[in-house]
Amino acid sequence: MRIGIVCPYDWSVPGGVKQHIQDLSESLIELGHYVNVLTPATDEKDLPSYATNAGSTIALPYNGSIARIKFDPAAFTRTRQWLRDGKFDVLHLHEPTSPSPSIIAAWSARGPIVGTYHTANDSMYAVKNMQFLLQPMMEKVIARIAVSSEARKTMIDHLGGDAIVIPNGVRVSNFVNAQVLDGFDKENTVVFVGRLDEPRKGIDVLLKAMPEVFDKYPKLTLLLVGPGEINELLSQIDKKYHQRIKFKGFVTSEIKASCYASGAVYVAPNLGGESFGIVLLEAMATGTPVLASDLPAFRKVLDEGKFGKLFKTNDAKDLAKSLIELLGNKEEQKKLTQAGHIRSHQFDWSIIVRQILDVYEAVRSVEGRNVREDFRGQLYGRLTRSGRSDRKRVNNSTLTE
Amino acid sequence: MAMNNILVAIFVVFLFALYLSNVAGRLDRLHLKVENARHALDRQLALRSAICSDLSGIEIFDVALRQKLSNAIQTSIKEESLLIHTRDEWAIESAVSKVLGEIFHESFDVKKHQEFEFLIKEVAGAARRVQYALTIFNDAVKSVHKVRKRWLVKGFRLYGRAKMPHVIEFDTAIPVALLHY
Known part of the structure; x- marks a missing residue:
């Protein structure tokens, strides 16, 4: 044709x-x-x-x-x-x-x-x-x-x-073999991917939730990936945590796949305006468990929480609680990794x-x-x-x- | 002066007539689209029946279900060949969709039936195309309704003798086990 x-x-x-x-x-x-x-x-x-x-x-x-x-x-x-x-x-x-x-x-x-x-x-x-x-x-x-x-x-x-x-x-084959980035400990990393300068991607909620999570897991790092100005964001969070926030600006799609793969958990704190959660499927294709806000679009991709965890949209407290739980539960992470593979294959191009x-x-x-x-x-x-x-x-x- | 006014009036009437003719032309094209979409729907339904009749010959399914499927198809094929374009028996097509849903229920594992994968994929495609053809048809019908609701169209009877098309509803749900095939 x-x-x-x-x-x-x-x-x-x-x-x-x-x-x-x-x-x-x-x-x-x-x-x-x-x-x-x-x-x-x-x-x-x-x-x-x-x-x-x-x-x-x-x-x-x-x-x-x-x-x-x-x-x-x-x-x-x-x-x-x-x-x-x-x-x-x-x-x-x-x-x-x-x-x-x-x-x-x-x-x-x-x-x-x-x-x-x-x-x-x-x-x-x-x-x-x-x-x-x-x-x-x-x-x-x-x-x-x-x-x-x-x-x-x-x-x-x-x-x-x-x-x-x-x-x-999602092109599963582009993500499934992604390697962990150099210098990152997969077990102790949380990843966010998305434009940092766009409020509806919800980065502010994540930064509000992170201090509590950082205190609970002293080895944890937060990896932020996406175009935008980092300094402005850092002013929202206490100075003592600055060391533990790593930043990658705009990356090519291969490196993006590695960024997903480098996390123990991928967080999608979006506030709205998403019609479909393609980022969730990409993360799931690399085998990283997903924690996402309960927007209608995300709820559908995760099938009401069957394929990834959900938290209340725009609720930093709930995000912190869910993230702490998920980071501490290796069993659940493994389960979500498997579920994510199945789900991402269902949406393969x-x-x-x-x-x-x-x-x-x-x-x-x-x-x-x-x-x-x-x-x-x-x-x-x-x-x-x-x-x-x-x-x-x-x-x-x-x-x- | 009077001459000028008459000229302006004629011009305005001319523009208005042009506009009306444009709307009428557009409406005519919309009616044609509905007609074509209806034929396409009939074709997709016939295709689905043909593929399903292949399916009813396979021995992997429950005998009772196969019987049910071939009965449903036979009724629908009869309808399709006899009364193309005039029938209103949509329950017959719903019945085919329902039997397909029963065969490919949630716990049916396509991967266990590798040898029939090709046929199962064809069934999934046929079921999807019926759903798509129905959506396309209803979409066209709704756009006709929207234009025909306008008072200008009603007042000048811009639709001519074209019949008001109606939305068609029947069960086109894709069987759960085939959703991702």
């Missing part, structure tokens, strides 16, 4: 959506499909061989973080060129309502189109206000996928309709990709034709023969009988 995927955010900047698209594309290519990703990129060198550059980006605040996105006239020409060159059987747009190549592709193409919604957030005002403009374009998207039931609920609240839920995947291919299949049986340029609403489409013929009403029923 020839599959065109559109990534709304800058490829040069790491992020959940980009990682999702990268894993999806690589899994599809492994199965022998042709994939091309249209994505904005500030640096062409970052692009893999299966990606096409849609131009550089501008930074805009979106969904509580900074999204680097793209929306300019030249992008329209490029997107149409990409559609013509690709001759895709299926077009897969990610976050189709964000001002990005995704929305431009939704505007420029017709045929079997799939859209994936990643956001679970109630404050997408822009989308709600722009609805009358977006609606006709979104109606061209035949199947809509949400990465979690929260994302599905958000989508239905804002746009109506219905969506298929297919969870995020080799399985998730099959579900996505089933959606492609279902969409192709709704729209019998390939992805093509949409000339409706363009002067060219109203005047030329090729544009006019494309406007004819084609009913699929001839295929059934």
Whole structure:
């Protein structure tokens, strides 16, 4: 199958959506499909061989973080060129309502189109206000996928309709053999991975809880991994603990895997805005037990605590109590390691990709034709023969009988 | 002056007509999408029945369950071939889903049946595609409802003679044992 995927955010900047698209594309290519990703990129060198550059980006605040996105006239020409060159059987747009190549592709193409919604957030005002403009374009998207039931609920609240839920995947093979980082004692390390400068990742709660845990386990170190300013954070915690907090800024995905593996426990104190707990699955794939806040998304990934421990969201006391308990209980750690292996394999991309291919299949049986340029609403489409013929009403029923 | 006013009025009426024609065109495309999605759903259901009838011939399952499955499939195949596109007997398809759920219950271990792994994967895929096709259909129906609710659309009867489509509901739950296959 020839599959065109559109990534709304800058490829040069790491992020959940980009990682999702990268894993999806690589899994599809492994199965022998042709994939091309249209994505904005500030640096062409970052692009893999299966990606096409849609131009550089501008930074805009979106969904509580900074999204680097793209929306300019030249992008329209490029997107149409990409559609013509690709001759895709299926077009897969990610976050189709964000001002990005995704929305431009939704505007420029017709045929079997799939859209994936990643956001679970109630404050997408822009989308709600722009609805009358977006609606006709979104109606061209035949199947809509949400990465979690929260994302599905958000989508239905804002746009109506219905969506298929297919969870995020994890490339287990990238994590399962991760080695412990040099200079770290796995038994006595607690790991946090996530942006340090983003309050919703919950680093403040963790720092509030740590003094009690440090006092209980004198050999314990805390490893913080993620981009952000460490000094500001350290001012929140007593000076005597500073020695025991290790910091790694932005790391590559291989080192990130080793960071997960270096902990006796991985802590995810997130406060909200998570639509799916991909970080939890990554940690579980390396064999590290997980302690996470009881957000709906996390509760689902951990199956109400069967595959990892939960504590009350934004409750430093409860976090400290649970962490102390878990660090002291080697039996439970071992049990959670095993459970984590099982769980992460259930979400391995080799399985998730099959579900996505089933959606492609279902969409192709709704729209019998390939992805093509949409000339409706363009002067060219109203005047030329090729544009006019494309406007004819084609009913699929001839295929059934 | 009067001439100018008339010209402006004509222009406004023209713009309004253009808008109405646009909405009507959009609604027509939506109805077409619903129709196509309905055909696709029928196709996926027929495919599922075909794959399940292979399954009912395998000896690893309980005889009673196999009988139940082949009965359910036979009824559904009859429906599918006779009344394509007009039937409302969704309970029949629910029955197939339920029997599949009984066969692949929680404690069914797919790994113990390596020799049939391929077929079991096919069943999982077919069950998923039915679920997806139904979601796609209902999604399309709901977007038609949304547009047809508008007073402008009602007032000018922009939907023409197209029938109001209805949401379809039946059990499409994926069997527990097949969730991760």
